[in-house]
Amino acid sequence: MTQSAAQSPKNPGTSPPIAQVEGAQISALQTGLLDWYAANRRDLPWRQTRDPYRVLLAEMMLQQTQVPRVLPRWHAWLERFPTLEALAAAPTADVLREWSGLGYNSRAVRLQAVARHVVAEYAGIMPRDVPTLLALPGIGEYTARAIACFAHEQDVPVLDTNVKRVLHRVLLGPDVPKPLVNDRQLWALAERTVPIGRGYDWNQGLMDFGSIICTARKPACLVCPLRPICRAAPTIGTALAEQQGARRRAGRSDAPAAVPFTSTARFFRGQILRALGAQPANAGLTLDALGARIKPDYAAAERPWLHGLVAALHRDGLVTADPAPARPAAVRDGAAPYMTENAAPTAQDDLANVRVTLPHG
Numbered sequence: 001m002t003q004s005a006a007q008s009p010k011n012p013g014t015s016p017p018i019a020q021v022e023g024a025q026i027s028a029l030q031t032g033l034l035d036w037y038a039a040n041r042r043d044l045p046w047r048q049t050r051d052p053y054r055v056l057l058a059e060m061m062l063q064q065t066q067v068p069r070v071l072p073r074w075h076a077w078l079e080r081f082p083t084l085e086a087l088a089a090a091p092t093a094d095v096l097r098e099w100s101g102l103g104y105n106s107r108a109v110r111l112q113a114v115a116r117h118v119v120a121e122y123a124g125i126m127p128r129d130v131p132t133l134l135a136l137p138g139i140g141e142y143t144a145r146a147i148a149c150f151a152h153e154q155d156v157p158v159l160d161t162n163v164k165r166v167l168h169r170v171l172l173g174p175d176v177p178k179p180l181v182n183d184r185q186l187w188a189l190a191e192r193t194v195p196i197g198r199g200y201d202w203n204q205g206l207m208d209f210g211s212i213i214c215t216a217r218k219p220a221c222l223v224c225p226l227r228p229i230c231r232a233a234p235t236i237g238t239a240l241a242e243q244q245g246a247r248r249r250a251g252r253s254d255a256p257a258a259v260p261f262t263s264t265a266r267f268f269r270g271q272i273l274r275a276l277g278a279q280p281a282n283a284g285l286t287l288d289a290l291g292a293r294i295k296p297d298y299a300a301a302e303r304p305w306l307h308g309l310v311a312a313l314h315r316d317g318l319v320t321a322d323p324a325p326a327r328p329a330a331v332r333d334g335a336a337p338y339m340t341e342n343a344a345p346t347a348q349d350d351l352a353n354v355r356v357t358l359p360h361g
């Protein structure tokens with residue numbers, strides 16, 4: 001089974017390892033993996049629907065959140081926003097409130113941007129083909145193919161981290177200390193592996209297999225049904241042990257001390273959105289009031305730090321700051337893609353007047 005070039009990432013490369021993968025090896029993988037999936041498939045609610053909106057929601061939530069945490073939130077979200085139209089029409093502040101606690105809140109804004117675009121441009125009907133899906137705002141290679149496969153049952157490869165790892169190990173060899181091929185080459189290989197008419201089970205099965213059996217750090221090679229055909233099986237244990245040894249040695253010498261999560265910008269971004277979500281609609285908070293809610297020992301001297309966080313959230317469309325933060329010079333010049341704690345060039349007294357709210361739209 002091969003896919004059309006129009007459905008591949010641009011210019012997929014080839015390499016000697018990929019050229020050496022034989023059809024018989026791929027057939028054996030297809031048989032072994034589909035047999036394993038038939039006996040071990042997880043009963044997940046987004047596998048009982050082909051509604052593109054529900055599939056898209058699951059994919060967005062699962063991108064950086066584990067299945068057990070996503071399950072109740074997926075149901076709750078659909079209670080609140082049962083259709084693309086409902087999501088498109090909702091105030092962004094409500095969307096962010098509903099997403100609160102899942103982390104990486106820009107996913108919620110992207111999800112609503114897709115909903116608004118599909119409602120405005122496609123009468124609320126999600127496109128089917130990969131090139132058109134790729135043209136939607138915030139939809140990348142993975143998500144476009146996930147919708148094409150999991151909503152429309154097209155035989156396209158869906159390559160997430162787990163799938164990449166499984167294909168690499170079984171067909172090419174150990175993926176440690178580093179992969180033998182790059183992502184584009186792996187996409188080209190993945191195109192050859194999708195069984196005709198079985199793309200849905202194939203991709204779901206690969207994802208399950210990668211998260212249950214062929215995990216990144218502790219693959220269950222001893223009980224793995226693919227062991228007889230797996231090119232990594234003879235050496236994967238040794239390769240992982242050597243990699244872990246190298247990590248330990250680096251940890252003893254010059255590795256930086258781990259930073260507690262509660263000290264990170266990501267933690268405080270979440271705290272800011274949670275504090276604003278608890279406010280009445282459009283009420284907002286000054287920087288100092290916001291700081292007191294997210295940090296017990298907050299002091300006015302920390303306004304520039306807090307303003308830096310707010311400026312980054314403002315730029316991501318997750319909050320509205322009034323007055324709007326000036327764009328940092330480094331970003332204007334294209335030299336730095338992301339500002340975190342760097343304060344915009346605003347005087348300390350001016351910062352006291354900044355009000356922050358969830359987006360009004």
Ligand code: SF4
Binds near residue numbers: 226
């Ligand atoms: S034998 Fe080990 S490395 Fe190969 S697919 Fe199975 S779990 Fe993964």
